[in-house]
Amino acid sequence: MFLASAEDLRPGPMRSRRDRMVAAGGFTCALVAAVAVVGGDLTASVPPPGWYLVADVVGGALACAALWLCRRWPATAALAIIVLSVPAASASVAAGIATLITALYRRPAVAIAVGAADVAATLARFAWRPPGLAPYPVWALVGVLFGGALTGWGMLARTRRHLVLTLAERARRAEADQRQRAEQARHAERLAIAREMHDVLAHRLSLLALHAGALEFNARADPAEVAEAAQVIRSSAHLALQELRAVISVLREAPVLHGGDLTSLVRECRRAGMRVELDDHGVRLSALPDATARAAFRIVQEGLTNARKHAPGSPVTVGLSGTSGAGLTIEVRNPLPATFAPGTDLSGMGGPEAGAQAAGAGLVGLAERAALAGGRLEHGGAAGEDFLLAVWLPWPS
Numbered sequence: 001m002f003l004a005s006a007e008d009l010r011p012g013p014m015r016s017r018r019d020r021m022v023a024a025g026g027f028t029c030a031l032v033a034a035v036a037v038v039g040g041d042l043t044a045s046v047p048p049p050g051w052y053l054v055a056d057v058v059g060g061a062l063a064c065a066a067l068w069l070c071r072r073w074p075a076t077a078a079l080a081i082i083v084l085s086v087p088a089a090s091a092s093v094a095a096g097i098a099t100l101i102t103a104l105y106r107r108p109a110v111a112i113a114v115g116a117a118d119v120a121a122t123l124a125r126f127a128w129r130p131p132g133l134a135p136y137p138v139w140a141l142v143g144v145l146f147g148g149a150l151t152g153w154g155m156l157a158r159t160r161r162h163l164v165l166t167l168a169e170r171a172r173r174a175e176a177d178q179r180q181r182a183e184q185a186r187h188a189e190r191l192a193i194a195r196e197m198h199d200v201l202a203h204r205l206s207l208l209a210l211h212a213g214a215l216e217f218n219a220r221a222d223p224a225e226v227a228e229a230a231q232v233i234r235s236s237a238h239l240a241l242q243e244l245r246a247v248i249s250v251l252r253e254a255p256v257l258h259g260g261d262l263t264s265l266v267r268e269c270r271r272a273g274m275r276v277e278l279d280d281h282g283v284r285l286s287a288l289p290d291a292t293a294r295a296a297f298r299i300v301q302e303g304l305t306n307a308r309k310h311a312p313g314s315p316v317t318v319g320l321s322g323t324s325g326a327g328l329t330i331e332v333r334n335p336l337p338a339t340f341a342p343g344t345d346l347s348g349m350g351g352p353e354a355g356a357q358a359a360g361a362g363l364v365g366l367a368e369r370a371a372l373a374g375g376r377l378e379h380g381g382a383a384g385e386d387f388l389l390a391v392w393l394p395w396p397s
Contacts, residue, residue, distance in 0.1 A: 023067075023071065026067055026101075029097065030067055030094035031064045033092070033093035033094075034060030034063070034090035034094070035090075037060065037089050037090040037092075038053070038056050038060065038090050041056060048129075055087045056088045056089060057090070058088070059084040059087060059088025060090030060091050060094070062084055062091070063085065063088070063091030063094035063095065066080055066081050067094055067098060070097075070098050074098075074101050074105045074106055075114055078098035078099055078101065078102045078114050078118075079114065079117060081094050082095045082098070082114070082118050082121045083121070085121050085122075086121050086124050086128075087125075087128075092125070095118050095121065095122075096118065096146065099115055099147065099151060099154070100150045100151075100154045101154070102115075102154070103115065103152075103155045103157075103158060104154045104157055104161075105158065108155055111151055111154060111155055112151060115147050115150065115151030118147045118150070118151075119147035119148070122146075122147060123140055123143055191368075195368065195369060202305050203302070204236050204237070204239060204240035205240065206308055207232070207236045207268065207269075207272050208233055210272050211232050211233045212233060214229060214273075215229050215230070232271060232272075236268075261285060261297055262280065262285065262318075262320075263278065265300065265304070266318065269308070274304070274307075274308055274316060275315040276304065276316045277315070277316070277317045277318065278318045278319075279320070280319075281319070281320060281321045283321065283328065287324075288395060289396065291373060292328065292395060295370065295372075295373040295375070295393055296320070296328060296330055298366075298369060299330055299332075299366055299389075300318055300330060300332065302365070303316075303366075303389045304318070306363075306389075307334040307387075311334050311335065314335045314336075315334065316332065316333070317333045318330075318331070319331040319333075322395055323395070325395065325397035327392055327393060327395050328393045329390065329391070330389075330393070331390050331391075332389040333386050333387070333388050333389075334386065335386050363379060363389075366391070370391050370392075373394070374394045375391060375393035375394060376391070376392050377390070378390045
């Protein structure tokens with residue numbers, strides 16, 4: 001029981017009203033007991049010797065005064081009071097209170113030693129001056145039981161106090177950990193918002209830029225073609241606003257993506273002039289878990305956006321394959337321009353104009369998304385060959 005509180009407790013100064021009341025109560029009890037013992041000696045039919053009365057009065061007074069030091073030096077003050085209680089019976093109650101205080105604030109080994117000293121002093125006092133009314137063995141048994149009870153009570157109260165302090169410290173640490181987890185969750189939420197906004201806006205704005213550039217390049221086009229391009233721009237802007245609202249308002253509860261979403265995505269890219277082929281091998285996003293379906297859609301969307309940005313005009317092939325339990329594999333493949341020299345950094349999905357910023361916002365974001373979904377991402381390519389973006393995502397049984 002006492003192993004968890006093997007260290008001394010350091011009581012602070014008596015600051016609260018309760019501390020002062022407890023100290024005053026102990027002092028009052030010891031003083032009343034001392035006065036009662038001295039008064040009994042004075043009124044006894046056979047009064048004790050005068051030197052014993054003087055020892056009783058002086059010893060009792062010193063013991064009561066020493067109780068005020070027990071909170072600061074429990075063991076030392078208790079031993080001093082116990083020594084005084086041997087010649088002065090008026091100090092016996094003060095010795096018991098000091099023993100209890102020591103058990104409250106000192107480790108079990110010290111508390112037991114002080115309790116044993118109090119019992120020994122009681123036995124010595126009873127042998128020197130028997131209280132009467134009962135034989136010595138009875139009073140010896142009473143002294144042993146009383147001293148053991150005081151020590152045990154103090155140690156039990158000390159253990160309970162240590163447990164309360166430990167639980168309070170654990171609660172404080174748990175609260176601090178909760179605040180830290182909340183801060184980490186907010187940070188992860190901000191990162192998720194940034195990732196979602198990049199995935200949504202990069203795709204839509206690239207379509208807007210492509211159609212606007214076509215209008216600027218072919219300003220004398222047929223009015224029907226201009227109207228069609230303007231309609232595509234308006235539709236893309238409207239969809240971008242809708243998706244941006246969805247990202248901001250329900251980031252954690254994004255709408256469930258169905259298998260037709262990839263078909264619509266490919267259709268939009270084709271209307272923007274891209275040559276995209278979709279081979280889903282019968283895989284439908286509606287059959288996937290929501291988180292995996294969202295991750296797969298965003299990965300394909302970002303792969304098409306990168307291909308349109310860094311390899312314009314090149315044919316793009318999107319492939320999905322996999323089964324429940326084996327996982328989902330996504331591949332986005334497009335030829336790289338022949339102007340890329342061997343050893344060119346392809347982390348930005350394309351070329352010298354991509355730079356470090358594109359790499360940080362593109363493939364790095366996709367890698368993070370795949371990792372959060374429990375998957376992995378690989379990419380690579382050589383000059384004059386195809387660039388391959390391959391992602392594996394878990395698909396539970």
